[in-house]
Amino acid sequence: MNVDIKHFEHIIKAADDNSLAIFVGAGVSKSAENETTKLPTWSDLIEELKIDLGITYELDYLKVAQLYFLEFGPHTYYKKIKNYFPDNLVPSKIHELIFGINPHCVITTNWDCLLETSVLENAYIYDLVCSDQDLMKSSLDKKLIKMHGDFKNHNIVFKEDDYINYEFNFPLLSNYIKSILSTHTIIFIGYSYSDIDIKQIIKWAQNHTSIRPPMYLLVYENDVVQSRYLASHGVQTLMAGDYNGGGYSDYRTNKLYGFLKSVKDKKVSSSVDKSVINIVFAKLAELGTLNAILADQITSCLGECYIVYREVEHRQVALLKFYRNEVTQLQNAELREIYAKFKRIIKASDDTGEHKNLLGPIFDILQKADIAGVICDDEDKEAVLTRDMATIPVRK
Numbered sequence: 001m002n003v004d005i006k007h008f009e010h011i012i013k014a015a016d017d018n019s020l021a022i023f024v025g026a027g028v029s030k031s032a033e034n035e036t037t038k039l040p041t042w043s044d045l046i047e048e049l050k051i052d053l054g055i056t057y058e059l060d061y062l063k064v065a066q067l068y069f070l071e072f073g074p075h076t077y078y079k080k081i082k083n084y085f086p087d088n089l090v091p092s093k094i095h096e097l098i099f100g101i102n103p104h105c106v107i108t109t110n111w112d113c114l115l116e117t118s119v120l121e122n123a124y125i126y127d128l129v130c131s132d133q134d135l136m137k138s139s140l141d142k143k144l145i146k147m148h149g150d151f152k153n154h155n156i157v158f159k160e161d162d163y164i165n166y167e168f169n170f171p172l173l174s175n176y177i178k179s180i181l182s183t184h185t186i187i188f189i190g191y192s193y194s195d196i197d198i199k200q201i202i203k204w205a206q207n208h209t210s211i212r213p214p215m216y217l218l219v220y221e222n223d224v225v226q227s228r229y230l231a232s233h234g235v236q237t238l239m240a241g242d243y244n245g246g247g248y249s250d251y252r253t254n255k256l257y258g259f260l261k262s263v264k265d266k267k268v269s270s271s272v273d274k275s276v277i278n279i280v281f282a283k284l285a286e287l288g289t290l291n292a293i294l295a296d297q298i299t300s301c302l303g304e305c306y307i308v309y310r311e312v313e314h315r316q317v318a319l320l321k322f323y324r325n326e327v328t329q330l331q332n333a334e335l336r337e338i339y340a341k342f343k344r345i346i347k348a349s350d351d352t353g354e355h356k357n358l359l360g361p362i363f364d365i366l367q368k369a370d371i372a373g374v375i376c377d378d379e380d381k382e383a384v385l386t387r388d389m390a391t392i393p394v395r396k
Helices: 003-016 028-031 042-053 062-083 095-101 114-122 132-137 160-164 169-183 198-207 224-232 251-287 296-301 333-352 356-368
Strands: 019-025 104-107 127-129 143-146 185-189 216-217 235-239 305-312 314-322 373-375 380-385 391-393
Touching: 003 114, 003 185, 003 235, 003 251, 028 095, 028 114, 028 251, 042 062, 095 114, 095 251, 104 169, 127 132, 143 169, 143 198, 169 198, 169 216, 185 251, 224 235, 224 356, 235 380, 251 296, 251 333, 251 356, 296 305, 296 314, 305 373, 305 380, 314 333, 333 356, 333 373, 333 380
Parallel strands: 019 104, 019 185, 104 143, 127 143, 185 216, 216 235, 314 373
Antiparallel strands: 305 314, 373 380, 380 391
């Protein structure tokens, strides 16, 4: 199985299990820019602060922010930063897709209001948490957490002291996020390899537990050294360049949209697949308690199918074949369509491993009836074996 596909499927499963958390960085907010309004990068903001401070030598971003706060005071400090984040920005399709995936929680280091605006406009059921007080009052299971505060609460995390004292200033929030890191599959989007927020979060995860679900960082360029560094800290990189975009002019925004759209579409497809598998299993469930089953009992319970004998691995075996275009006395078009989807699912499962745990009980029942496999194509040339769910060629 392709490694990236395996990771992708794990993300889908986590979303289905209500154990997916998406961390949202500044790169996501860039998707809301328009011709007249641009959002600054962190380096842009720091350069503006350095100009006001009259310094050119300092490279430590957190220290520059701290120096500005000390030099000009809190009022000027907040006003200066707030001026770069207008209130009239409209959430993009990417913000909607994030919640469309239905993660258990969305955690952002951004100060803007784009995510919560998307929640309000689309009636997503998420509690907004910007402080320890918000967390104490939160009653919904799903949460949008602004872990670096916001301008409304006057508690943004930006300068050196904010990072050093974070766990003191946000004790409940920091512990809650640590618990999420220990129990949830994590996707970081809108962050770079060297983002200081990524480093802080990774360090939290390492210090809290050594056994945890996967963490993924969506990246746009393949940097082998950086990827190896992140892998050593438990973070797997996923290439966004593998996904088709949504018509944005910005390359990164385009690829981010493509990735999120793929996750959402696959999640919907996975849900449909599970429904099909459940329908097939429900038809056979009453046979599951029997020690021995006749092939006729299988075809009788399922309907729209029959037994054929084909050569598999140099011997004649019984295979289950579903009707597709054959004319029969009692044709059920709806059931035939379900079985057509079922054949596609079992064939795909051999490549991806998806749904094998759900398909197992069905194949166990077929094995009890000495049915060696299921014909999975309309040309009668391939079958999925019941013993190991492998797809193999068959001969008449």
